Amino acid sequence: AQKVTQAQTEISVVEKEDVTLDCVYETRDTTYYLFWYKQPPSGELVFLIRRNSFDEQNEISGRYSWNFQKSTSSFNFTITASQVVDSAVYFCALSRGSGNTGKLIFGQGTTLQVKP
Amino acid sequence: DAGVTQSPTHLIKTRGQQVTLRCSPKSGHDTVSWYQQALGQGPQFIFQYYEEEERQRGNFPDRFSGHQFPNYSSELNVNALLLGDSALYLCASSFRVRGGKNIQYFGAGTRLSVL
Numbered sequence: 001a002q003k004v005t006q007a008q009t010e011i012s013v014v015e016k017e018d019v020t021l022d023c024v025y026e027t028r029d030t031t032y033y034l035f036w037y038k039q040p041p042s043g044e045l046v047f048l049i050r051r052n053s054f055d056e057q058n059e060i061s062g063r064y065s066w067n068f069q070k071s072t073s074s075f076n077f078t079i080t081a082s083q084v085v086d087s088a089v090y091f092c093a094l095s096r097g098s099g100n101t102g103k104l105i106f107g108q109g110t111t112l113q114v115k116p
Numbered sequence: 117d118a119g120v121t122q123s124p125t126h127l128i129k130t131r132g133q134q135v136t137l138r139c140s141p142k143s144g145h146d147t148v149s150w151y152q153q154a155l156g157q158g159p160q161f162i163f164q165y166y167e168e169e170e171r172q173r174g175n176f177p178d179r180f181s182g183h184q185f186p187n188y189s190s191e192l193n194v195n196a197l198l199l200g201d202s203a204l205y206l207c208a209s210s211f212r213v214r215g216g217k218n219i220q221y222f223g224a225g226t227r228l229s230v231l
Contacts, residue, residue, distance in 0.1 A: 004158075043204060043225045044224040047219055050219055102172075102218045102220060103161045103164065104149075104208075108156075
């Protein structure tokens, strides 16, 4: 069975602090995909990144960076120099590889509050 | 280029009633997925439509049904509403790629309250 766990329910930081959101996943598949989405108060899930199981390279996009480690089944997300606009709920998600039409399995989400 | 649009934004129903939610996919997308997000939870997959057929289904009862039209838009129908059906219903569209790597783009959702 596939499962995604985001152990941090809520995180509160002060602006300009760095913050890391944890994501641990479970799957028996050798091919799978991992995603991060951001959900602001408006409700729409905003796509941030997709990573496949064969690519363990870390990725950096501006203030965002992602650390994928298959050895620990983790796909953590770091925001550097956080800003108030980063306040949102962040979801990590998993989809199977072969034989899958794209069903996403989400974690419970981590609510990030960035205070000025 | 319009993104994924859903209607209505809010809906209030009573137990036992039926409801229809609508979704228009992002331009160029041919696949629509529906998710239910209860308060404080992550979205749960309901089902996915491609070529006007249900292709994959999550653990939801038959009270939940859907439809996809030739223009790729989709409807989600829920019959015999229960209090527990109160949630945010999210529609996601994508361009079909086998293997689960397709990126799904989400609408802002329909907030359903069942009284």
